[in-house]
Structure formats: C-alpha cells, structure tokens
Amino acid sequence: MMKKLAFVMVMLLTFCIxxxxxxxxxxxxxxxxxxxxxxxxxxxxxxEMEIITPDWQRKMRxxxxxxxxxxxFITILSPSKDKGIGTLKVNSDMWNYFPKVNKVMKVxxxxxxxxWMGSDFTNDDLVKETTFxxxxxxxxxxxxxxxxxxxxxxxxxxAASVWGKIIAKVRKSDYLPVSEDYYDEKGMKVRTMTFSGxxxxxxxxxPSVMEIIPLNKKGNSTKITYLNGKFDIKLDPETFxxxxxxxxx
Amino acid sequence: MIIxxxxxxxxxxxxxxxxxxxxxxxxxxxxxxxxxxxxDGGYANIIKxxxxxxxxxxxxxxxxxxxxxxxxxxxxxxxxxxKTVSSIDSIESFTPRIHSGGLAFLDKxxxxxxxxxxxxxxxxxxxxxxRKIESGSxxxxxxxxxxxxxxxxxxxxxxNLKTGDDLIVISSGADGSIANDRFKxxxxxxxxxxxxxxxxxxxxxxxxxxxxxLDGKIHEVAVMINxxxxxxxxxxxxxxxxxxxxxxxxxxxxxxxxxxQFFKSMNADKEGTVLVVIIIMLVVGVGVLNTVLMxxxxxxxxxGVMKAMGTTPSFIFFSIVIETFLMSLFASAAGxxxxxxxxxxxxxxxxxxxxxxxxxxIFIETIxxxxxxxxxxxxxxxIMVSSVVASIVPAYKAASAEPVKSMRSY
Numbered sequence: 079m080m081k082k083l084a085f086v087m088v089m090l091l092t093f094c095i096x097x098x099x100x101x102x103x104x105x106x107x108x109x110x111x112x113x114x115x116x117x118x119x120x121x122x123x124x125x126e127m128e129i130i131t132p133d134w135q136r137k138m139r140x141x142x143x144x145x146x147x148x149x150x151f152i153t154i155l156s157p158s159k160d161k162g163i164g165t166l167k168v169n170s171d172m173w174n175y176f177p178k179v180n181k182v183m184k185v186x187x188x189x190x191x192x193x194w195m196g197s198d199f200t201n202d203d204l205v206k207e208t209t210f211x212x213x214x215x216x217x218x219x220x221x222x223x224x225x226x227x228x229x230x231x232x233x234x235x236x237a238a239s240v241w242g243k244i245i246a247k248v249r250k251s252d253y254l255p256v257s258e259d260y261y262d263e264k265g266m267k268v269r270t271m272t273f274s275g276x277x278x279x280x281x282x283x284x285p286s287v288m289e290i291i292p293l294n295k296k297g298n299s300t301k302i303t304y305l306n307g308k309f310d311i312k313l314d315p316e317t318f319x320x321x322x323x324x325x326x327x
Numbered sequence: 328m329i330i331x332x333x334x335x336x337x338x339x340x341x342x343x344x345x346x347x348x349x350x351x352x353x354x355x356x357x358x359x360x361x362x363x364x365x366x367d368g369g370y371a372n373i374i375k376x377x378x379x380x381x382x383x384x385x386x387x388x389x390x391x392x393x394x395x396x397x398x399x400x401x402x403x404x405x406x407x408x409x410k411t412v413s414s415i416d417s418i419e420s421f422t423p424r425i426h427s428g429g430l431a432f433l434d435k436x437x438x439x440x441x442x443x444x445x446x447x448x449x450x451x452x453x454x455x456x457x458r459k460i461e462s463g464s465x466x467x468x469x470x471x472x473x474x475x476x477x478x479x480x481x482x483x484x485x486x487n488l489k490t491g492d493d494l495i496v497i498s499s500g501a502d503g504s505i506a507n508d509r510f511k512x513x514x515x516x517x518x519x520x521x522x523x524x525x526x527x528x529x530x531x532x533x534x535x536x537x538x539x540x541l542d543g544k545i546h547e548v549a550v551m552i553n554x555x556x557x558x559x560x561x562x563x564x565x566x567x568x569x570x571x572x573x574x575x576x577x578x579x580x581x582x583x584x585x586x587x588q589f590f591k592s593m594n595a596d597k598e599g600t601v602l603v604v605i606i607i608m609l610v611v612g613v614g615v616l617n618t619v620l621m622x623x624x625x626x627x628x629x630x631g632v633m634k635a636m637g638t639t640p641s642f643i644f645f646s647i648v649i650e651t652f653l654m655s656l657f658a659s660a661a662g663x664x665x666x667x668x669x670x671x672x673x674x675x676x677x678x679x680x681x682x683x684x685x686x687x688x689i690f691i692e693t694i695x696x697x698x699x700x701x702x703x704x705x706x707x708x709x710i711m712v713s714s715v716v717a718s719i720v721p722a723y724k725a726a727s728a729e730p731v732k733s734m735r736s737y
Contacts, residue, residue: 133399134502160504176507179495181432196503 105218108227109211111253112246115284118309120145124155125304129197132297136196139305149318150204154195165194166323167204175323182320191240198269198290198300202240213237214244225250241268254285267293280308330642334650344625348618349658352710355611356662357669359706361696362607364670365678366600368697370593374555377589377689378582381523383421383453383549384558385565386585387412390578392546393585398427398501401544402577404532411572412548417561421550422449425535429498429506431528433486440482441527442498444535444545453551456520456529463490463514466531473534476510482526483515490514496528500540508538522685558582608709615710616717619651623721630725631733640726647722648715655714659707666703670696 116123120143127138138160142152153164162177172185185192190202210216214231221228229246233239242263247256258271269292273285286304316322338345378384392400402408404423412421425444430437447466451457457465466477478488488494493509500506510530520527536542552561558581566579583590630643677695684691696702725733 129503131503136503163505174505176497176505179432179497179507179509181495181497181507183497195505196499 105216105229106211108229108248108253109209109214109216109231112248112255113209113211115255116304117144117147118282120311120313121280121307121309122311122313123304123307125302127195127197128301128303130297130299130301131295138195143313143317145313145318147209151318151322152204163195164323165204166318166320168318172201172204173320173323177324180324182323198292198295198298206238208233208237208239210244210246213239219245221247223247226256227253252283254283269293275303277304279304279306282309330646330649333646334653337646337650338654341622344622345654348622348654349661351614351618352655352658352714353662353665355614356658356706356710357666358607359604359611359709360662360666360702361669361673362604363702363705364673364696364699365694366597366604367699367701368674369694370597371697371699372695373593373689373691374582376691377586378551378555380454380689381549382582382586384552384555385550385562385579385581387421387548387550387565387569387577387579388546390576392578393580396426396546398499398539398541401425401501401541401546402574403543404545404548405543407572408569408574411569411574412550412565415561415565415568417552417554417557417564419551419553420449420453421548422446422453423532423545424450424547424549425532425539425541426546427498427535427539429496431482431486431526432495432497433488433492436486438482438485438526440496441524442496442535442539443524443527443529444532444539444541445529446532453549456516459516459520460514461517463512465514466529470533473531473537474508474510475513475531475534477514477516477529478512479516479520479524479527480518481521482528483512485526488512488515494528496538498539500538501542501544502540504540506538506540510534519690522690555582611706611709612713612717615655615713619714619717620721623647623718623725627725627728627733631728631730634728635730635734644722644726647725648718651714651718651722652711655711658714659710662706662710663703666706667698670698670702674698 123142125140125142127140129136129138137157138154139156140152140154142150144150148169150167151164152166153162154160162175164175164177166173166175172190173182174185175182185201191200193199194201194204208214210231214233214237217230217232219228219230226247227250229248231244231246233241233243240262242261242265244261245259247258248254249256254276255273257273259267260269260271262268269290272289272291273287274289275285275287276283277286279286284304284307287301288304289299289301291299389400389402412418423446425442427442427444429440429442431440445456445466447457448468451465460477461480463477466472466475476494478494482488486494490512492512494512495507495509498506510528530538532545536544550565552558562579562581566577569577569579633643634640673696675695677693679693680691
C-alpha cells in the first residue's frame with residue numbers, strides 16, 4: 079500500500095515538473111515568435127509612418143533593410159523635402175544622414191532616448207538588440223480574453239533595457255502580438271503599442287499596422303503601416319555602410 | 328509794501344554777504360540739478376539704449392509665450408496683422424522675429440546656436456542692428472536673396488567662421504521634420520552684440536519660415552513707440568486694437584514686463600542712488616541754512632535798534648522771511664540758468680567709466696546726463712523751502728528778543 083502511494087506521489091511530482099516544463103517551453107516559444115515577427119536573417123520593407131501630435135501631423139514613406147538584429151538601414155522616400163534622409167544602425171552605433179547638407183551625424187548616447195525623426199519611436203527603439211526570449215524573464219498572467227495570452231516581461235539585470243516591465247498580449251492561435259504595454263521603472267505605464275491588420279507579406283504572416291501611443295505626451299501617436307516586404311533575401315554587404323548612407327540621396 | 332522795500336534794501340545793503348548767501352544757494356542748486364540729471368537722465372538713457380538694442384518698447388507674442396517660449400507658441404504675421412499694427416499712431420517702427428535653436432557645423436566643428444529669423448529691413452529700422460556689422464555685409468532686404476546669414480562674433484570665433492563660409496544648421500522643423508540646410512555667411516557682427524545674442528545666427532524671416540516649416544508664422548513682434556514712458560498705456564492700446572481687428576490669443580506687453588529682471592534690477596539700482604541724492608539735498612539744505620542763519624545773526628544789533636525805535640516784531644519777522652525768500656527766488660533763477668549750462672557737457676560728453684559696465688547685457692561705456700524736468704524743479708523747491716525754513720527760527724528770535732539784549736550781545 080505504502081509502495082503504491084509512493085509511486086503515485088512520484089508520478090504526480092514528475093507530472094507536475096513536466097507540466098511546468100511544458101509551460102516554460104511554451105512561453106519561450108511564444109517569445110521567440112514575438113521576437114521574430116518582423117525579423118528574419120534579412121529583410122526589406124517599404125512602409126509608411128504617420129505621426130500625429132497636437133501641433134502637427136506628418137506622413138513619411140520609407141524603405142528599410144535589415145540583417146539579423148545588428149544591422150538596419152532606413153531611408154526616407156517622401157515627402158520630397160526629406161527624401162534621402164537616412165539612418166544606419168550597425169551593432170549599437172547609429173548614424174543619421176542629411177543629404178541637403180551632405181552630413182553624416184553619429185547619434186550620441188545621450189540622444190538615444192530622443193525621438194527618431196520626430197516620431198514617438200526613440201532612437202533606442204531602433205538600436206536595441208535585446209530580445210524578449212533571451213533578455214527578459216517571462217511570467218504568464220491570467221487572461222480575461224479567451225483567445226489572448228497575457229505575458230509579463232521583466233528585463234534581466236544583464237539586459238540593457240530602459241523599461242521596468244512590459245505586458246504583452248498575443249493571440250493564442252498563432253502567437254502574433256496584439257498589444258504591448260511598456261512600464262517605466264517606477265511601474266508607471268508609459269506607452270502602448272498595438273498591432274493590427276494581419277496580412278501575409280513576403281511569405282510571412284505579420285500585423286501590417288503598428289501604432290504607438292506615448293501616455294506621457296497627450297495627443298501624440300505614431301502609426302507605421304508596412305506596405306510590402308521581403309524576407310530572407312540576399313543583401314549586398316555594402317548596404318550597411320556609411321558610404322551607402324550617403325549614396326542613397 | 329514797505330516791508331518788501333525793506334527786504335530789498337537789506338539784500339542790497341551788504342552786497343558781499345548777499346553774494347555769499349546767493350552763491351551757496353546757487354551752488355547747491357546746480358549740485359542737485361546735476362545729480363538728478365545723472366540719476367534720472369542716466370537711467371532714461373540706459374532704458375533707451377536697452378530697448379533700442381533688442382527688446383523694443385513693447386513686444387507682441389502669442390498668449391503664454393513669455394512664460395513658456397517654444398517653436399509652436401507662434402502667431403500669423405500677415406498683411407492684416409501688419410496693417411492693423413501700422414494703423415496705430417504712437418508706433419514708430421515694429422519688426423517680426425522667430426526664435427529657435429539648433430546645431431551649427433563648419434568642417435569638423437560643432438556648436439549649439441540660437442537661430443534668429445528677422446525681417447532685415449524692419450529689424451534695422453527698429454534696433455539699428457545693421458550698424459553693428461563688423462565685417463562683410465548685413466542681410467539683404469530683397470526677397471530673392473535666401474539662405475544667407477549673419478552671425479555673432481562669438482559664434483564666428485567658436486567655429487572659425489569667415490564671411491563666405493557655408494554654415495550648416497540643423498534644427499527641428501515645426502512639422503516634426505529635421506530642418507537642415509546650408510547658409511552662406513555674408514557678415515559678422517561686432518562684439519557688442521555678443522552680450523545680447525550669444526552664438527546666434529541671423530537669417531531672413533522668409534528663409535527661417537521655410538527652414539523651420541513655420542509657414543507665415545512668427546514668435547514675436549518688437550515695437551518702438553514715440554515715448555518709451557508710455558509703454559504701459561500703449562501696450563493696452565495696441566492690445567485693444569489687435570483684439571478688435573479679430574486677431575485672438577495675442578498678448579501685448581511693455582518692456583518692463585518682457586525684461587522684468589532688467590527692470591527690477593535697474594529700479595533697485597535707482598533706489599540706491601536716491602539715497603545719494605537725499606544726502607546731497609541735505610548738504611545743500613544745511614549749507615543754505617547756515618548762510619541764512621549767519622546773515623541774520625550778524626544783524627541782531629540792527630534789529631535791536633529797529634525794535635527800540637518802535638518797529639513791531641511781526642514786521643521784523645516777515646521782513647527777514649521775505650528777504651530770504653527773495654534771495655532764494657534770485658538764486659533759483661540763476662541756478663536754473665546755470666544748471667542748464669552745467670548739465671550740458673555731461674549730457675553731451677557724459678562721464679566715462681574706466682571699464683565698460685554691463686547692465687542687462689548692454690555695455691555702458693559712458694553715463695550721460697539728461698535734461699529731465701525733475702533736475703530743474705526739484706532744486707527750486709529744495710532751495711526755496713530750505714531757505715525759508717532756515718530763516719524762520721532766527722527771524723523769530725530777532726523779532727522776539729529784547730532790544731537791549733540784542734544791542735548788547737551782538
């Protein structure tokens with residue numbers, strides 16, 4: 079009898095551990111999926127960015143190339159006044175290029191939290207190399223919606239992150255992101271990102287519209303709409319060079 | 328009438344004594360006049376120089392700009408606005424301005440700059456800024472000339488700028504874009520302007536509007552009126568006229584509010600010198616009192632004889648007071664004329680400081696006196712009142728003393 083009971087106990091325990099393991103893998107899988115929504119070994123996108131503030135509104139069309147997490151190149155196509163303005167990011171370095179004055183400016187570390195091209199994205203958003211999977215500890219939270227998984231992400235101490243925590247909502251069916259709420263270190267919600275317009279693009283299913291609303295700036299928002307894109311394409315290594323930045327004008 | 332005659336005779340009787348009494352009154356008068364001319368006139372000159380250099384007598388902004396200046400705190404500068412403001416009689420000139428900041432580059436050098444969008448013609452009319460060009464030339468008033476700039480000496484020194492160089496300026500556009508362009512430097516201002524505008528680049532208004540995407544908008548209008556003392560009244564007037572023209576959300580403020588700091592520190596300074604003037608007034612008053620007293624005491628014996636012969640005390644009392652009053656009247660008349668003369672070199676040439684003194688960003692090398700009303704009417708009052716007051720006690724003494732005693736003791 080005792081033996082039987084012990085066996086059941088051991089079985090139960092093993093099952094529990096296994097079950098826990100299962101959720102851990104699940105979360106990792108979700109995070110991995112979230113990290114790779116817009117990322118691939120290489121990509122090329124054309125997108126539109128609409129910035130709204132109480133004082134002005136602006137629409138820009140731009141083209142972006144990326145290679146892994148480390149390299150990104152963005153050039154503005156329109157309006158014509160800004161055509162050719164480019165941003166190059168290699169590792170944690172970032173440069174802006176202004177064709178009118180033929181000037182490449184390195185973005186200093188002090189400007190990393192500054193706005194990128196007047197949008198609600200910070201320069202840091204473009205540069206950051208942290209991933210949800212490797213640089214955050216994740217905890218599943220109870221979801222009030224049936225098809226939604228809610229995850230709380232806290233940056234690991236080793237990760238260079240400006241956030242206190244991120245609450246991400248993803249679809250249960252395909253782990254595509256629905257929204258991400260960013261909190262500062264004091265626990266105040268600072269900005270909200272929402273994802274919509276799920277579409278097939280370049281062989282991948284992605285939310286084609288991404289909207290960011292900073293909560294500390296009333297009336298501001300930035301919306302990025304992906305117009306078309308390709309993934310895993312062969313890119314000229316020269317793409318991510320300062321020379322190319324100046325050539326794009 | 329005889330009392331007046333007596334007073335006159337007394338004045339003329341001892342000419343030397345009268346001369347010294349008058350002399351001390353006149354010197355006191357001139358001293359007071361000069362010190363007031365410097366105090367009030369000097370500050371009037373500083374205010375004029377200060378308002379003329381940058382601020383203007385009155386400034387027009389969007390409501391709230393002074394508390395929180397910013398790129399978006401702007402208003403429309405159009406024909407309607409210009410016409411409305413032009414219609415006000417007391418305005419001599421007015422000029423629009425845009426204020427922003429940015430980064431300037433030349434070769435490998437970079438520095439933060441103030442960007443000043445100005446209407447070349449109006450700004451020159453209002454603040455005479457065109458006269459402060461040291462090398463090169465001032466901005467052209469022609470609308471076709473664009474992307475030209477004049478810079479302050481300090482900026483030229485930092486970047487090693489010369490006229491003819493292409494200065495790159497990067498700033499934030501009002502549409503959220505990054506404003507970036509090249510400006511040909513056609514002139515450099517003299518050092519004088521550095522204390523008012525450090526590291527500034529001046530660009531024609533229309534170019535600045537295009538550069539910063541401000542589309543017909545400006546931040547400030549500086550106004551010169553025909554009398555700076557009316558700045559408060561005229562501000563109200565301008566404000567009313569602008570409002571009735573249907574232009575909303577505009578605030579009109581006199582320089583005393585725009586440059587509150589300067590105004591307050593100047594007032595504190597002025598109060599300090601009032602003390603000096605009071606001391607001078609006291610010295611003058613005591614001097615007059617002394618000579619009047621002496622001239623009466625000297626004649627106590629005479630008064631004793633007059634009383635012994637039946638002159639009434641009140642006659643003696645009033646003849647002394649009237650005598651002093653008449654003298655102060657002559658002294659004032661002479662003082663007035665001589666003060667006009669004495670103040671003149673101080674008004675024209677002033678007094679030079681060994682080192683220029685900075686007041687509110689303006690360097691003052693010489694302090695000039697000014698013909699201000701107070702420098703002439705106040706000495707008249709001080710001399711007359713102090714003389715008459717000074718004569719009352721000795722006059723009373725002379726009138727009430729026993730004739731025998733007066734004749735014996737003096």
